[in-house]
Amino acid sequence: MLVTLNENLKNAEKGNYxxxxxxxxxxxxVRxxxxxxxxxQAPIILAHAEVHNEIIPxxxxxxxxxEFAKRATVPVTVHLDHGSSLEMVKKAIDIGFSSVMIDASHMNYEDNIRIVQEVVAYAHVKNVSVESELGVMTSSGLGGEEMHSELIHGDYYTDPLVAKDFVERTQTxxxxxxxxxxxxxxITKPNLDFKRLEEIYRNTKRPIVMHGGSGLSEExxxxxxxxxxxKINYYSYAARAGAQAVKEYIEKENNANLFYHDFTVVAKESIKQNVKRVINIFLNKGEVLANGEA
Structure with missing residues (x-):
């Protein structure tokens, strides 16, 4: 069933997952x-990142x-990830997305607020939820979806007091x-500032979204x-799992006749198992499929 981000995250708040x-x-x-x-039987968010328009518009x-969300037997939010403009947000909403992210975090603070306010005003009257970003989210340079090349450090982290003002003014x-x-x-072990995260959550009283959510430990x-x-965004490690499964399949088959459709079946099953593992972790019930890195 298709639901808004607010609906999905309200239940997550109640259940602490x-x-x-x-x-x-x-x-x-998608499958x-x-x-x-x-x-x-877990709720999920199906997302389309604007950067993936190069793969498929x-x-x-x-x-x-x-369509997949409407037919699903579980709550599914359809979400635009890292939307760059009000025009792109409007396009996603017109298609039927129930949630959009406007990412103006690279702009100065006041411009970020102004653009988020515009998106919130447009989306809320259509019962569409809005996610926005404050602080700098960078990329490792390996499978990342953004152009930042530097690894993040404290100077780029979200300020909890600024976050309070941001949320109050934008109503994101x-x-x-x-x-x-x-x-x-x-490429190096992440250094997560959990104290800062707690302060952001306490100051904003809003669901916090973790971008770059692949590759962390269960703990x-x-x-x-x-x-x-x-909300935890997860992509790179699932995509890599699919590619690795195809690579192993090709090596195993050696010189046998190979067909593209076989690759899609192998990749889908590997992605599915990878996703099942992290969903189990995200539900915060202590039930995981296997040990090790997610």
């Missing part, structure tokens, strides 16, 4: 995520995400905060959820 947001730029990844969620993938529904995660594949996920994270 996080809802996984899975960027799904291919049909195989993998939906199947994983339905097998676990929003106009093509958007209606597919909405969820806040993407920077506290030590990065987009892409980790780090749980600590983040207990500190106020209610």
């Amino acid at each position: 996080a809802v996984g947001a899975f960027n799904s730029p291919t049909l195989e990844s 993998a995520v939906i199947e994983a969620a339905e097998e676990l 929003l106009e093509v993938m958007g209606p597919i995400l909405v 529904d969820a806040l993407a905060a920077s506290f030590g995660t990065v987009h892409g594949i980790y 780090e996920y749980i600590k983040a959820i207990n500190a106020g994270v209610r």
